[in-house]
Amino acid sequence: METLTYQDENMHVVQRCREGDNRAQYELYKLYAKAMFNVSMRITNDYAEAEDVLQEAFISAFKNIHAYKGEASFGSWLKKIVVNAAINSIRKRKAELVPIEDRMAETVADEVYEDETEWQVEKVRRAIQKLPDGYRVVLSLYLLEGFDHAEIAEILGVTESTSKSQYCRARKKLLEILHEPAFAAYEV
Incomplete structure (x- = not known):
């Protein structure tokens, strides 16, 4: 072969x-x-x-x-x-x-998103930006960059179980952010 x-x-x-x-x-x-x-x-x-x-x-x-x-x-x-x-x-x-809320004070873009999917993607992107650094890093490495938990653990110098738990907490926090009344009503 x-x-x-x-x-x-x-x-x-x-x-x-x-x-x-x-x-x-x-x-x-x-x-x-x-x-x-x-x-x-x-x-x-x-x-x-x-x-x-x-x-x-x-x-x-x-x-x-x-x-x-x-x-x-x-x-x-x-x-x-x-x-x-x-x-x-x-x-x-x-x-x-600096507390994440202070760093994330940004003006809402004046753009109007014609496509509902584009609006949803922007909403999720903004919610990810609101995550604390540790959560955002693990979530980004796993979901967006395609690393597995063993690779993330090696990169961050933590255990694989820590990577998995950080990812679970990040997902939970992301859903909380997306369901916050002020954020849920957010329109770009």
Whole structure:
């Protein structure tokens, strides 16, 4: 039986990066920046912080590109770097914690969502933003980024059961937020 090996379609660009080609770095940045920013934003819940995390992650990836062995896609490898950088950023800010309600004071967008599904997605996105950091991180890693609880436990340095319980609590809290009278009546 023949074994299949993974071949990353961007491996030629990665190889050029390894050889010190700055244009190849820019190509990789253009290919992955938007997706990696979204990952960072879902975890940090702060635009400026997500941008900083993105830059740090790319710098780290380019410094350590020799460590990429091609066993998975470059995007998967980079995503792990972004997730770790975002979590480290959250840990750094723990010392300066501000109640979530104070941080989330934002104006409602003036946009009118024509599609009911789009409105519901926006409502859930805003409810996720209201979750405390620990809940939001586990929920985002599990539901949105596709990590399993063993991987989340390893990333966060906790037990798998802690990851599972945080996820259950996050789901419960998310439902509470969505059913709050002021939030349930919320219209974008």
